[in-house]
Amino acid sequence: MKNRTGVYPGSFDPLTNGHLDIIRRASKLFDKLIVAVLVNSSKKPFFSMEERAEMIRKCTKDLKNVEVEIFSGLLVDFVNEKKAQAIVKGLRAVSDYEYELQMAMLNKHIDKNIETIFLMADIENSFLSSSIVKEVATGGGNIAGLVPDEIIDDITTKLSKNNKKK
Numbered sequence: 001m002k003n004r005t006g007v008y009p010g011s012f013d014p015l016t017n018g019h020l021d022i023i024r025r026a027s028k029l030f031d032k033l034i035v036a037v038l039v040n041s042s043k044k045p046f047f048s049m050e051e052r053a054e055m056i057r058k059c060t061k062d063l064k065n066v067e068v069e070i071f072s073g074l075l076v077d078f079v080n081e082k083k084a085q086a087i088v089k090g091l092r093a094v095s096d097y098e099y100e101l102q103m104a105m106l107n108k109h110i111d112k113n114i115e116t117i118f119l120m121a122d123i124e125n126s127f128l129s130s131s132i133v134k135e136v137a138t139g140g141g142n143i144a145g146l147v148p149d150e151i152i153d154d155i156t157t158k159l160s161k162n163n164k165k166k
């Protein structure tokens with residue numbers, strides 16, 4: 001099969017080093033990898049979808065087969081619109097498994113042709129999450145090593161603007 005496309009979906013609020021590691025590794029498995037910034041209705045995002053997509057674009061400039069898109073509908077509709085073969089998700093720990101299994105099964109129930117492929121997070125990133133990044137940054141801590149260097153300023157600037165508003 002030629003031109004295999006994978007979709008790596010998520011909230012990416014913001015992108016972490018864990019996400020970037022999955023993007024790099026998944027980009028080697030597909031001809032094209034689309035990182036899709038989607039709506040998770042159970043989360044209240046801090047960054048706008050465009051801000052999140054822009055931060056991902058900044059950090060994936062060197063990956064020529066990676067594209068970043070925003071989509072507000074169902075993941076399966078996006079996957080079909082892009083004629084992609086698979087959804088890629090990262091698993092950090094057993095605790096991720098139950099939720100991810102449910103999502104993968106739901107997506108397969110909606111469209112039986114869509115496969116979900118899981119990549120295990122690197123052990124170094126297994127504690128990382130976007131929520132932890134926001135918590136450290138909000139508390140004035142150093143987020144170097146948690147997120148790509150290119151977006152540290154974007155995150156801290158937005159947080160300090162937000163803190164001034166309060």
Ligand code: PNS
Pocket residue numbers: 009010011012038039040041043073074075076103106107
């Ligand atoms: O990074 P997250 O928040 O764990 O990613 C979850 C996400 C955005 C991939 C999921 O909520 C999603 O697929 N949203 C799009 C809407 C959808 O298709 N929902 C039903 C399947 S979860």
